[in-house]
Amino acid sequence: MPPLRRSSHIPDPNLITLYAERGGSALHRLDPRAKVGALAWLVVFVTLARPTWLLVAALAVTIVVYLLAGLPFRELLRWYSIPVLFVLSLVVFLVWEEPGAPVLAAGGLVLTTGGVALVVSLVARALTTVTFTLVLLMTTRYVHLAGLAAKVLPSPIDQVFLLSYRFLFTTLGLIDGLLLALRARGGGLVRGVLTSTRLFAGIFALSFVRAYDRADRVGRAMTARGYEGRFPPSEPLPPLSVVQLGAVAVAFAALAFAVLGGLPGFGGVVP
Amino acid sequence: MKPPVCCAPDERPSLVHIDCASHVYPDGSVGMHAMCFSVHRGEVIAVCGANGSGKSTLIEHLNGTLVPAEGRVQVHGETVDDARRRQLWRTVGVVFQDADSQLFAPTVIEDVAFGPMNLGLSPAEARQSALEALEAVGASGLAQKIPAYMSGGEKRLAAIAGVLAMRPEVIAFDEPTSDLDPVHAARVEGLIDELRRQGQYGLVLSTHDLDLAARIADRVAILKHGSVIANGPPRDLFYDVELLGGAGLIEPRVVRLWRELCLRTGRDLEPQPVTEAEFVAALADTGRG
Numbered sequence: 001m002p003p004l005r006r007s008s009h010i011p012d013p014n015l016i017t018l019y020a021e022r023g024g025s026a027l028h029r030l031d032p033r034a035k036v037g038a039l040a041w042l043v044v045f046v047t048l049a050r051p052t053w054l055l056v057a058a059l060a061v062t063i064v065v066y067l068l069a070g071l072p073f074r075e076l077l078r079w080y081s082i083p084v085l086f087v088l089s090l091v092v093f094l095v096w097e098e099p100g101a102p103v104l105a106a107g108g109l110v111l112t113t114g115g116v117a118l119v120v121s122l123v124a125r126a127l128t129t130v131t132f133t134l135v136l137l138m139t140t141r142y143v144h145l146a147g148l149a150a151k152v153l154p155s156p157i158d159q160v161f162l163l164s165y166r167f168l169f170t171t172l173g174l175i176d177g178l179l180l181a182l183r184a185r186g187g188g189l190v191r192g193v194l195t196s197t198r199l200f201a202g203i204f205a206l207s208f209v210r211a212y213d214r215a216d217r218v219g220r221a222m223t224a225r226g227y228e229g230r231f232p233p234s235e236p237l238p239p240l241s242v243v244q245l246g247a248v249a250v251a252f253a254a255l256a257f258a259v260l261g262g263l264p265g266f267g268g269v270v271p
Numbered sequence: 272m273k274p275p276v277c278c279a280p281d282e283r284p285s286l287v288h289i290d291c292a293s294h295v296y297p298d299g300s301v302g303m304h305a306m307c308f309s310v311h312r313g314e315v316i317a318v319c320g321a322n323g324s325g326k327s328t329l330i331e332h333l334n335g336t337l338v339p340a341e342g343r344v345q346v347h348g349e350t351v352d353d354a355r356r357r358q359l360w361r362t363v364g365v366v367f368q369d370a371d372s373q374l375f376a377p378t379v380i381e382d383v384a385f386g387p388m389n390l391g392l393s394p395a396e397a398r399q400s401a402l403e404a405l406e407a408v409g410a411s412g413l414a415q416k417i418p419a420y421m422s423g424g425e426k427r428l429a430a431i432a433g434v435l436a437m438r439p440e441v442i443a444f445d446e447p448t449s450d451l452d453p454v455h456a457a458r459v460e461g462l463i464d465e466l467r468r469q470g471q472y473g474l475v476l477s478t479h480d481l482d483l484a485a486r487i488a489d490r491v492a493i494l495k496h497g498s499v500i501a502n503g504p505p506r507d508l509f510y511d512v513e514l515l516g517g518a519g520l521i522e523p524r525v526v527r528l529w530r531e532l533c534l535r536t537g538r539d540l541e542p543q544p545v546t547e548a549e550f551v552a553a554l555a556d557t558g559r560g
Binding site: 014020021022141142143166169173218220221222223224225226227228231232234235 | 373386
């Protein structure tokens with residue numbers, strides 16, 4: 001396998017595909033419908049759960065699941081940098097003056113324990129979702145994702161979804177080439193952005209234009225092999241696992257009970 | 272400039288025939304001008320020309336992905352109308368120059384099965400057809416591979432398998448050996464030769480590598496400014512320095528060497544070898560003479 005060349009902070013779709021197609025863990029063998037259901041459950045869970053410790057625990061459990069699937073941990077830590085930066089850029093204005101004991105004073109602003117808890121909660125929510133999304137994508141073969149999309153989404157939305165997913169590969173591949181060309185001539189992304197912002201904005205925009213051009217060629221090649229708006233999966237979905245889907249349903253029921261019953265950690269949503 | 276060579280009557284039934292077709296791109300550049308071109312079963316025809324001479328435009332017309340503004344495309348002697356054009360991919364398969372643009376599925380087997388699925392085969396039949404095509408190109412081991420992690424040569428073989436799996440009557444190769452190392456280039460060349468020997472396909476290859484065309488083509492069409500300016504067996508065309516120079520092409524290495532040898536020894540250009548094997552045979556004859 002060639003060495004990874006792309007920015008180590010951008011999830012590598014080819015690596016994701018490699019693990020999805022080649023992996024043999026128990027998670028790879030789970031019913032894809034159950035995994036999608038579990039992701040939906042997790043999103044609802046981290047949205048409704050309040051205590052920071054519970055959210056951190058959810059993140060820890062998700063990471064354990066990720067490791068049990070035999071997925072690469074170092075890459076995961078690197079891939080975390082972009083969602084963490086994204087969350088921090090959103091909460092930078094919200095964390096100050098929260099109720100709680102002061103931790104840090106900067107200028108006229110005070111960071112409290114409540115503010116720190118807010119940051120930790122939001123980061124944990126984001127990373128839990130990112131981690132399990134990666135688990136889903138890295139343990140589910142594309143043909144099964146395509147099969148699910150074809151079943152769940154109406155046509156042509158399913159085709160748009162599937163082709164957008166593959167378009168992401170094209171775009172990231174071009175950005176990969178761009179970064180490689182930068183490094184080959186001693187350049188760097190961060191340094192370049194800081195010193196030649198306009199030039200780099202142009203290059204960034206151009207990479208999308210090129211990706212569109214490339215996608216157009218891919219589209220022509222598909223048309224040349226008879227693509228007429230339907231991309232039928234070449235393999236059926238695995239048989240429905242009643243046990244696994246039942247487990248997801250029970251988890252949803254438990255969550256609904258916790259929320260509607262106003263259990264500790266889910267308070268404030270009692271009808 | 273030589274005028275376009277228009278369709279000379281040919282008694283052989285053509286699989287696909289392009290009849291005085293023209294195509295102009297939206298920016299006004301001429302892709303094809305009064306192009307006449309035929310593909311016959313069991314024949315390898317090399318379309319040779321400089322960059323921008325219309326090779327890729329011609330191939331996309333063969334496959335129906337481009338439509339001529341003037342002229343017509345015929346399949347088995349019947350003019351292709353709009354409805355039939357959309358089905359032309361069943362008759363003409365194209366192996367694109369950039370294999371990365373052709374391989375879009377996550378694994379090779381799914382990509383190769385894509386065409387057969389569009390032909391209406393069941394998933395199981397499509398996969399079987401894909402496996403057979405991969406075996407035919409000697410790349411069974413690539414079935415479960417992910418294209419992003421394959422070499423350029425492996426990608427080219429997988430792309431060829433993707434077209435073979437559809438069992439078209441005509442296969443068009445756009446620059447089939449460009450960017451390949453000598454081993455993979457020889458493998459692709461051998462594969463085209465094997466397909467020719469099977470006799471069931473019409474094979475078109477666009478190239479500016481006249482050495483390749485000399486080795487493998489039964490017939491050569493020289494393109495310039497979107498028109499065929501010469502059409503015939505390699506031996507008839509590759510010794511015409513004016514023709515090749517005018518088309519922005521360089522004569523094959525064997526022709527260059529033979530011409531130099533004849534110039535130095537004062538002998539006649541006959542038998543005009545164009546392949547290395549012919550060159551060696553001619554050289555041996557010279558020695559005996």
